[in-house]
Amino acid sequence: MSERPPLHTAVDLPQIIVVTGVMAAGKSTVSQLLAERFSRAVHLRGDEFRRVVVRGRVDMSPYGDPEAERQLALRHTITAHSANLYAEAGFTVVVQDLFVGATLQPFLDQLRARPLSLVMLAPDVGTVMQREAERVKVGYGDLWSIRDFDHKVRTETPHIGLWLDSSQQTPDETVEEIVARLAEARIA
16 A cells, blocks of 8 residues: 555544454455554454453354353453543544444444444455455354355344445555545444
8 A cells, every 4th residue: 555645633533433344344454454544543353352262262153152142242342441442542443343233232332432433344245255265264164154144244233334335445445435434434
């Protein structure tokens, strides 16, 4: 990415920007590039809090598991508290994680910093299939169907913030669109 001009002061201020979407939507890459656009920024990867559990971790599956759901809620709470602390210290916090269906609003309710924005990366299923095939990390494996997970996101997740079809965009182009449309992403 070539050097970009500084962001306008109305945009480059302490805030929280939540970036979510299906697995293989480009959340990690886009969130990192987005955070790099701000003068004081943190890229907070919620999945890191999943990985710190070294024994007893139960991952989410399409079948529902109370312990997996409890651990996901704990992860989201830790992520929210961390985001609040960084924002209170004067950072723009780009939070990246899976917030799908009924898990989104409880997470957002824990975020105190304002402004608060939400970006849902929503590439089409074909693009997600291609990206999943090209990555080293496996998001779907044998448990999840890309089509079913995409359907769950689109039908069960509240349609708030900026929903962005990034299918035909490079990560840099997606970041540029997010920056240009950040006011549309604002939810609080």
